[in-house]
Amino acid sequence: MKSFSDGVENLRRVLDLGRQHWLLGAGASFESGIPLMYPLTARVKHLLDGADLTIFQATMSDLPDDAHVEHTLSHLGDLIALAERSKSKTAHLSGNDVSLDQLIATYHAIVRAIALTVRYGYRSATAEALEEIGKHDSPVVEVAAHVDFVKQVFSGRINLEPRSQVGFITTNYDTLLEDALAIERRVALDGFSGGAIAYWDGKSIDPAIKSSSREHRVLKLHGSVDWFRDSNAGLLRIRYGVKYLADLSGTLIYPQATKYLETQKDPFAKIFDCFRRTLQSSESHLLAIVGYSFGDNHINSEIEQALANKTNKTVIVAFSRENGNGEDTEVCETLKRWLDNEKFGSRVYVATNKALYHGRFRVNDPSTTADLKWWTFSGMTKFLESGVVA
Template identity: 35%
Template sequence: MTALRTIIAGGRKRIGLLLGAGASAGMKKADGTYPLIPAVAGLTTLVLDVLEPEYGKQIAELRKELAPKDDIETLLSRIRSLAKVIGPATIHGLDGLGYAQFGERVCEEIGKVVNVTLPESGSAYSDIVTWITGAARDHPIEIFTTNYDLLLEEALERVRAPYFDGFTGGREPFFDPVTVSNNDLPARWTRLWKLHGSLGWCSNGKDEVIRSGKDSARHLVFPEHLKYEQTQKAPYAALLDRLRAFLATPDTLLISVGFSFADAHISARVDEGLAGNPSASVFAFQFQNIGNEACARELGRRLPNFSVYARDAAVVNGSEGVWRVPSELPSKDWGPIRSSYWAEPQGGGQHEFTLGAIEPFARFFSASRSTQVFVTPVASTAPAAVAPAASVA
C-alpha cells in the first residue's frame, strides 16, 4: 500500500481504473443515506415492482426458467432474445412484438433508477477526479466501467476536466473507433470507456450507435448473455478491444473496485491480457470477504500479476493468506498510512481492509499527494482515524 500510494501520487505510471456496479452503489445520496444507485439486486427489485402490474405473468415465468440467476440483466437478455426469434408465436402470452415492447419498458425503468446526480457536497467520484487532475501525467488515466449512469461524466465536467468517451461530433455525436484504438489524444484528457453502454446512447436508425445527449436508456448491453453480434459492433467491440490493448501495454497497472469479475466477457480479456504481458498488473480491491469473491479469487490464484485484496484476506503472487497485524510497525510512518486502508468496521469487530468500498478507495487516491495530520495510534494493533487534511504538498 505504501508503494501504491507512491505510484498513484506521481504522473509517470500508466494507470487504469475498472469500476463496477459496487462503485455507484457504495456512494451516499445528498441526504446521507445509501445507496446512490442500487446494485443489481436492488435494481432488479425496483424495476420489476414497477412492471409487475403490466407484465406479472411473464416476469414470474421467465424468472422461474432463469433461476437462480434471474436478475434484471439476465432477464432483459432473455426478453430481447425472445423478441428477435419468436415472431408471431406466443410464449407466456406475448409474441415477438410484445417482448420487444417489454424490453423497452425494462430499459425505461432502468433509466429512471440510474438517472441520478452527484451530491453537491462532494462524492467519491469527485475525489477520484481530484486525483486525476492533481498531477501532470505522461499517460492518460483510462477508466473502464460497466455502469450506465452519467456520474463520472458529471464529476469530470464539474471541474472542467476534459475527457473522451469514444464519441465525437455536435448534432449527433458518433463513435470513432480509430481514435479509441490509436489513443492519441493529449494525456490530460481522461479516457472514459462505458463497456456496457450508457444513458444517452441510442440508434440513429442506420444500425449505428450515437450519443444523444439525453437520458434515454435504450441501448444498454448486459453481462453474461451478450449476443455475439452486439459485441462485434461498434462501440462495444472497440471498447473491449481497448481494455485488451491497455493490458497489453508494458508496465501497466489496472486497479478495480466495485467489480466482481463475474462478467465472463470482461474477465476473459483481463485473463488474456495478463497472461500475455507479465509486466502488466491488476489490483482487485473487493468489498466482501475473500470467500465471497470466487471469480476474483480464481483469477488471483492462476495469475501471479493479478492481486486480490479483500476485507479479511488477500491473494498476492498466487498465494492466499489472511491479514495479520504485525507486533511492531515497520516504520514510524506506517501507522498513518495504514489507517487510510485498515480500520474497524462501523458495527465494531476486528480491523479489516477497507479499500474495497468506493469511498475509502477514493479518499486514498485523492489524499495520495497530501501532507496529512494523523492521530498517533494508541497501540500498533489499533490504527487511528484520519484527521482532516492540514495542507497540500
C-alpha cells in the same frame, strides 16, 4: 511481502505507475444514490405493469434464483432472437407462446425503467432510512464521491499529471464518471463527437490515437443512460429533457450476456476491441478495479487472457469485499484463480475488508481486527489521498 506494511508500500508503488486504467463497477456508484443490481431489479419490477410485468416475472422464474435484471434482458434477448427465426414469430416462455412484438415491447419497457431509475437515482428503504425515489425535478444522485476520486487520481498522493496516461473503464450506465471529469476540467473521450447532442464515430476511444494529458478515454462496456439509437440518425449521445429523442426505450444499455448479438456491432464491438487492446500491454501498466463484483464472465475472460500473454506487463489491483461471514471469508473464485496462477499471480494484488493479498501471500493488518474500508469506493479514494489503510 513480508508484512502488512511492506505489502501496503508495494501497493502504493504500483498505484504510482504512469500508465493506468481504472475499472469501475456498480459498487462505485452505490454511494451516490444509484442502486445495485438486486434493488434495481426490484425497482424495475415495481415500475412495470400489465403484460410487461407478467413476462418479466415469467422470465425471472425461468432463471436461477440469484438472477437479476441484466440476466432478464439477456434471456429476453435470446427469446427475441428465437422468435425472429421461427415461422410463428413466437418463443416459448414458462409454458406459453409469447409473440415477438410482446417480447420486444417488454424488453423496451425494462430498458425504459432502468434508464429512469439510473438517471435520477433510487435508494431502497432500510432500518435507518426511508425509501428515496429520484425524479426529474428532485433527483437523488450525487457526484461528490466521483469528483473526490478524480481529484485523487490526478492530484493526490500519486500525482501522475506530467507523465500519465490514465483511462477509465466502467460497467455502469450512469454518467457520474464523465460528469466528475468535466467538473475537474478534464475531457472524457467516449467515442462520440459533438456537443450536448453528439454522434458516434468511435475514433476518440481508440488506444492507437494519441490524446493529451487532460483527455481520458472512458470505455462504457454496458452502454449509458444518455446513449440512444435513433432509426434515422443512428447512435447518439443525448441530453435529458428534450421533446425529440425522448423515448427512453431507445436507450442503449447492457449488451446481452450471451454477447452474440449486441457486441458484434457498434458501439459495443468497437468498445470491447479497445478494451482488449488496452489490456494487451507490453509496458508496465496498472488495471485498478473497484466496485466490481466479477460477475461478468466475458469481462473476466478478457482480463485473464491478457494477463496470460507472455509479453503482457499489466498489474492488477482489485479492491474487493470477501465473501462469507465472521472469520470464515475468502475472495471470489475469479480473484482466487488469478492469485493462484503460476504465470501471472505475482502481478495481482487484492485489497479486501479483511486483508491484503499478493499472489499466494496473504497478510492481515496487525493494528486492527475491524473490517478495512479501502475495499469501498470512498475508502479506496481516501487511501489514494493518504496512503493510510482505514
